[in-house]
Amino acid sequence: MKISKVEVGLVEAPLITPFKTALRTVHSIRNIVVFIYTDNGLIGIGEAAPTHVITGETISSIRYAIEEVIAPAIIGIEIDEIALLSQRVDACLYHNTSAKAAVEIALYDLWAKQYNAPLYKLLGGYRKNITTDITISVNDTDEMVKDSIAAVERGFSILKVKVGKTPAEDVERVLAIRKAVGPEITLRVDANQGWTAKEAVKIISQLEDKGADIELVEQPVHYSDVKGMQYVTSNTYTNILADESVFSPKQAIEVIEKRAADLINIKLMKTGGISKAQKINQIAEANGVVCMIGCMLETKISVSAAAHFAAANKNVTMVDLDGPSLCSEDPIEGGPIFEGENIQMTDAPGIGLLIEAYLAR
Ligand SMILES: C[C@H](N)C(=O)N[C@H](CCC(=O)O)C(=O)O
Numbered sequence: 558m559k560i561s562k563v564e565v566g567l568v569e570a571p572l573i574t575p576f577k578t579a580l581r582t583v584h585s586i587r588n589i590v591v592f593i594y595t596d597n598g599l600i601g602i603g604e605a606a607p608t609h610v611i612t613g614e615t616i617s618s619i620r621y622a623i624e625e626v627i628a629p630a631i632i633g634i635e636i637d638e639i640a641l642l643s644q645r646v647d648a649c650l651y652h653n654t655s656a657k658a659a660v661e662i663a664l665y666d667l668w669a670k671q672y673n674a675p676l677y678k679l680l681g682g683y684r685k686n687i688t689t690d691i692t693i694s695v696n697d698t699d700e701m702v703k704d705s706i707a708a709v710e711r712g713f714s715i716l717k718v719k720v721g722k723t724p725a726e727d728v729e730r731v732l733a734i735r736k737a738v739g740p741e742i743t744l745r746v747d748a749n750q751g752w753t754a755k756e757a758v759k760i761i762s763q764l765e766d767k768g769a770d771i772e773l774v775e776q777p778v779h780y781s782d783v784k785g786m787q788y789v790t791s792n793t794y795t796n797i798l799a800d801e802s803v804f805s806p807k808q809a810i811e812v813i814e815k816r817a818a819d820l821i822n823i824k825l826m827k828t829g830g831i832s833k834a835q836k837i838n839q840i841a842e843a844n845g846v847v848c849m850i851g852c853m854l855e856t857k858i859s860v861s862a863a864a865h866f867a868a869a870n871k872n873v874t875m876v877d878l879d880g881p882s883l884c885s886e887d888p889i890e891g892g893p894i895f896e897g898e899n900i901q902m903t904d905a906p907g908i909g910l911l912i913e914a915y916l917a918r
């Protein structure tokens with residue numbers, strides 16, 4: 558079963574409310590979708606999010622990378638040579654991790670379909686259900702409190718609170734949300750690189766002292782400031798989660814060796830797909846570091862692949878796969894079932910999406 562054709566298109570989905578972080582504001586999702594065909598008629602699907610502020614990629618760069626560079630490197634190869642295919646995708650160009658992820662997701666979708674098995678079972682099959690958090694965009698405190706209450710009313714028990722845009726107001730923001738949602742709700746805080754190391758220590762210490770009861774703080778400082786993150790990690794009690802600082806297995810090793818963070822956020826759009834995500838998770842697990850699976854602004858296509866990766870791996874204990882929950886419409890049917898905070902795996906082959914129905918629309 559050989560790869561015969563690679564096609565690239567667009568997938569669009571409106572967001573319920575604008576998505577705002579310290580890095581950007583987005584009003585609707587517009588991502589690349591990739592279809593990979595085999596000579597016996599199977600189709601694999603993948604998706605790439607153009608998160609230029611984090612991966613440096615745009616719609617045009619992803620399209621070019623897939624059509625002009627990655628596709629020629631994989632056409633004609635047998636789908637069961639999955640390690641060779643991953644190596645080809647990785648080696649044919651530098652960086653461009655989301656473009657690589659879209660292709661690798663489609664390849665793994667095909668690989669599992671070939672065995673008529675759901676991908677999460679072939680990757681390890683550790684669990685059938687996972688629980689995602691939901692993002693609260695950074696806004697004025699009152700709006701964030703309102704959004705947090707609405708998220709809890711939708712059934713979410715874990716909130717990922719975005720901060721870092723106006724650091725002087727961040728303690729007030731988080732404390733107001735804690736007061737509004739009560740002690741039972743888990744709060745994660747994501748600064749998206751918005752603080753300096755000293756600011757981070759001051760803000761996190763105040764949150765600790767004032768009883769905000771935060772589960773973790775994600776990427777407090779600039780992605781390249783590994784020493785700064787180490788300073789934050791060693792001068793606070795709260796768990797620090799590395800996000801933008803870890804794209805590759807090598808960066809994971811550096812962060813772990815330097816004790817620059819307590820936890821690692823793995824995203825397929827940063828790793829270039831599933832094979833490197835597996836490697837980072839194994840490195841982390843061997844060093845006693847647990848991982849989060851995260852996403853960019855992604856639809857159910859690539860988030861489904863991330864859910865399969867998370868369900869497969871015991872060491873992935875935290876889930877931030879809220880892309881579909883942030884959208885007012887689902888672009889595609891099938892795949893894992895997203896119901897509020899619960900994501901339930903199914904036995905459908907591959908990542909489980911109904912590609913033919915999507916293409917026929
Ligand atoms: C969507 C997800 N919950 C999230 O917050 N991801 C961000 C980056 C997303 C983006 O800017 O597209 C993160 O974890 O930093």
Ligand SMILES: [Mg+2]
Nearest residue numbers: 747775776800
């Ligand atoms: Mg983050």
